[in-house]
Amino acid sequence: MSKDTTVMLGHGSGGSMMKRIIDEVFIEAYGSDELRRGDDAAVLAGLAPGERLAYSTDSFVVTPHFFPGGDIGRLAVCGTVNDVATSGAVPLYLSCAFILEEGFPMESLRRICQTMAEVAKEAGVRIVTGDTKVVNRGHGDGIYINTSGVGVLAPGVDLGGARCQPGDKVLVSGTLGDHGIAIMSCREGLSFQAAIESDAAPLNHLIAEVLAAAPNTRCFRDPTRGGIASTLNELSSQAGVDITIEEDAVPVKDAVLGACDMLGYDVMQVANEGKMVCVVPADEAEAALAAMRANRYGADAAIIGEVAEARPDRGPKVFLRTSFGGTRILDMLVGEQLPRIC
Numbered sequence: 001m002s003k004d005t006t007v008m009l010g011h012g013s014g015g016s017m018m019k020r021i022i023d024e025v026f027i028e029a030y031g032s033d034e035l036r037r038g039d040d041a042a043v044l045a046g047l048a049p050g051e052r053l054a055y056s057t058d059s060f061v062v063t064p065h066f067f068p069g070g071d072i073g074r075l076a077v078c079g080t081v082n083d084v085a086t087s088g089a090v091p092l093y094l095s096c097a098f099i100l101e102e103g104f105p106m107e108s109l110r111r112i113c114q115t116m117a118e119v120a121k122e123a124g125v126r127i128v129t130g131d132t133k134v135v136n137r138g139h140g141d142g143i144y145i146n147t148s149g150v151g152v153l154a155p156g157v158d159l160g161g162a163r164c165q166p167g168d169k170v171l172v173s174g175t176l177g178d179h180g181i182a183i184m185s186c187r188e189g190l191s192f193q194a195a196i197e198s199d200a201a202p203l204n205h206l207i208a209e210v211l212a213a214a215p216n217t218r219c220f221r222d223p224t225r226g227g228i229a230s231t232l233n234e235l236s237s238q239a240g241v242d243i244t245i246e247e248d249a250v251p252v253k254d255a256v257l258g259a260c261d262m263l264g265y266d267v268m269q270v271a272n273e274g275k276m277v278c279v280v281p282a283d284e285a286e287a288a289l290a291a292m293r294a295n296r297y298g299a300d301a302a303i304i305g306e307v308a309e310a311r312p313d314r315g316p317k318v319f320l321r322t323s324f325g326g327t328r329i330l331d332m333l334v335g336e337q338l339p340r341i342c
Contacts, residue, residue, distance in 0.1 A: 014225025015333030069197030
């Protein structure tokens, strides 16, 4: 057991501290089989024989509420749509709950709701129920949003991190770090020569197109808090395998890489909100890549690495083969790199 006695910002980072509070508090208290799988959405039996549903929930506390490339409402819809879609399900319905602070501008609320309606229409989902609470002035941060989503899985679709196998290829749907650096630059009032915008996007259609092209896909995972480093470590642990990625193959915009270098961030640990990691059998990797690149949100997709057997004398690991030819362990984010990112 850890020695944590109070909740800290790092417990929401998406890294090792967050994994610790999930394992030692939440799963310890009410860990169902579905929860213990560790995927982004739970797969549940439906009412009809053979019917399966995917269900996920997420809360959004980002500050500032409006940023280059989107706002908290766009994140709220995209985040839950993408979590449901990682299971291979077709997202259908969303719930939406608002926690508002007294004094929050009504015009800002209308703007956020309009964004949510537009993104939901693009994703092909409907917002069908919700809740509203208001807290006293000074006891919130303007607005928090929770969204939950439900989708339906087609027969035979069975995805999950535990399905990764040695020899599989690892793909990413586009450039990394865009969202985290956009939020940081907006929050800190920094400007860069090239504009950096959040990548927040609904990826359910991209996922469906990849599944059509590569039907034996093992899993999808969106590398949000903790970045791709935390995501790959989660997959490695679930499947008990090693994963090695090639630094030169990972797509990163020059402006984002420059910002990370200047600020001391590891781009592999920076949050994304419109990217998808995909693990597929080697013989379907090129088909999956082509499907990604044919989608508007996957133009910069790349094959970045592969899965291998873990050595029996140690646990599963994730490695980064650097552009200089060396190899280093790619760890999960430990503390809080940039709080309140989504």
